[in-house]
Amino acid sequence: TASRIADAWAESLKARGKFTYGKAIELAHMQRRLGQLKRARAAYREFLRKIGAEHGDLVKINSQPSPEKRKEWILVYIQAVMGIADAYAEEGKYLRAAQELDKLNLLLECTHCHKYFNAKDIPGAKHGIRTLDDWVRFAATPQEDRRKRALLAFKPLYTYCPAEGWAVRCPKCKRLFFLPNNKYVSLKQNPKERVECPNRRCRAKLAFADLRWEQVMKRMIAGDFETRLSVAKYYLKGYLRNRSQAIARDRAQHILETLYTDLRTSIKFYHEMINAKWASWDDETRDKKLDEAFKMWLVFVETVERLFWIASDREDWETVTVFIEQRNEYKEAKSDEAFLRALDLIPETAPPENSPLAGLYERVRENVKSNWLDKIKKYYQEAKKRKPKR
Numbered sequence: 001t002a003s004r005i006a007d008a009w010a011e012s013l014k015a016r017g018k019f020t021y022g023k024a025i026e027l028a029h030m031q032r033r034l035g036q037l038k039r040a041r042a043a044y045r046e047f048l049r050k051i052g053a054e055h056g057d058l059v060k061i062n063s064q065p066s067p068e069k070r071k072e073w074i075l076v077y078i079q080a081v082m083g084i085a086d087a088y089a090e091e092g093k094y095l096r097a098a099q100e101l102d103k104l105n106l107l108l109e110c111t112h113c114h115k116y117f118n119a120k121d122i123p124g125a126k127h128g129i130r131t132l133d134d135w136v137r138f139a140a141t142p143q144e145d146r147r148k149r150a151l152l153a154f155k156p157l158y159t160y161c162p163a164e165g166w167a168v169r170c171p172k173c174k175r176l177f178f179l180p181n182n183k184y185v186s187l188k189q190n191p192k193e194r195v196e197c198p199n200r201r202c203r204a205k206l207a208f209a210d211l212r213w214e215q216v217m218k219r220m221i222a223g224d225f226e227t228r229l230s231v232a233k234y235y236l237k238g239y240l241r242n243r244s245q246a247i248a249r250d251r252a253q254h255i256l257e258t259l260y261t262d263l264r265t266s267i268k269f270y271h272e273m274i275n276a277k278w279a280s281w282d283d284e285t286r287d288k289k290l291d292e293a294f295k296m297w298l299v300f301v302e303t304v305e306r307l308f309w310i311a312s313d314r315e316d317w318e319t320v321t322v323f324i325e326q327r328n329e330y331k332e333a334k335s336d337e338a339f340l341r342a343l344d345l346i347p348e349t350a351p352p353e354n355s356p357l358a359g360l361y362e363r364v365r366e367n368v369k370s371n372w373l374d375k376i377k378k379y380y381q382e383a384k385k386r387k388p389k390r
Helices: 002-015 021-033 037-050 067-090 094-106 132-136 142-153 155-159 181-189 225-241 246-280 283-313 317-328 336-342 356-371 373-386
Strands: 107-110 116-118 165-169 176-179 217-219
Touching: 002 021, 021 037, 021 067, 037 067, 067 094, 067 107, 067 225, 094 107, 094 225, 094 246, 155 165, 155 217, 165 181, 176 181, 225 246, 225 283, 246 283, 246 356, 283 317, 283 356, 283 373, 317 336, 317 373, 336 356, 336 373, 356 373
Parallel strands: none
Antiparallel strands: 107 116, 107 217, 165 176
């Protein structure tokens, strides 16, 4: 009955010409909640076809007249991709879910022109990354595996915007400007060639070696740690369904290792921000920032637990023991405090008792003791038993 009501609602809107993109997404969400997973996926894909983004082509989104409108469209695009992934996951098709959600790792935004692009469309990223399958299926040999992983990271490409060109800053006047790709290639090949700074007061003649490269591209979901963790978890569930797909486990490991590094940096930044701005915030802002930091910590601990699971599955016992013991002066961990210290939850310099960070650390420690500590201990104890003795 609910399904028929949803269909009638959609038909009514279509008849009145009011079936907007937002309504199309809403219908797909309704169908997914009602358990009509195939129809929901079809509705999400129909929406992506309408905005020309079924295969990740974002031209129609970028043609919107204002940054606000483009932002609105890209957020709905992300919702559709997440909806397709969730529908696959609810059917138990975890590997397909992971592959769909992993598309968001390719999504970049230019902070200068506020347009959106797929990393695979950027010059230099096409070597080995033509389809999503290339994103998942690494080469068999470790050497090729590393090469492809380096390409997948696409860090050098953050300076290139497909709409504007290569972002550079003049070393003399600090003016930001863009080089077309053909000019970039020409400068790189000819050391004697120069480009003029567009600043009228500067007009410096700059060789390729003089240019200061500016990062203007950012990954859309870089700060969405929970989504990144979800991608890895879907890959691991897909691997558990079919253990011949070790490639899925490898992709999950790569995502988790990157996530681990990013989380450590973000947590440190949040702690510094809380210390610096606490006095100027109102109560609502204080609660919000503490909750954000708390959630970050929980994603961090779960990321470590998933990495331990992968290490155990690979029988890589040394990774587990070294991780725990290197933060405990390379001594065997025997107490709760040793494991909490390994997870950075007992800092070397404890915050003052009346500081907000002291309360945050205590809150995280209590949660970890209740939900994660036994699992972490179990991985470590198994690793100690099975690690080859030298």
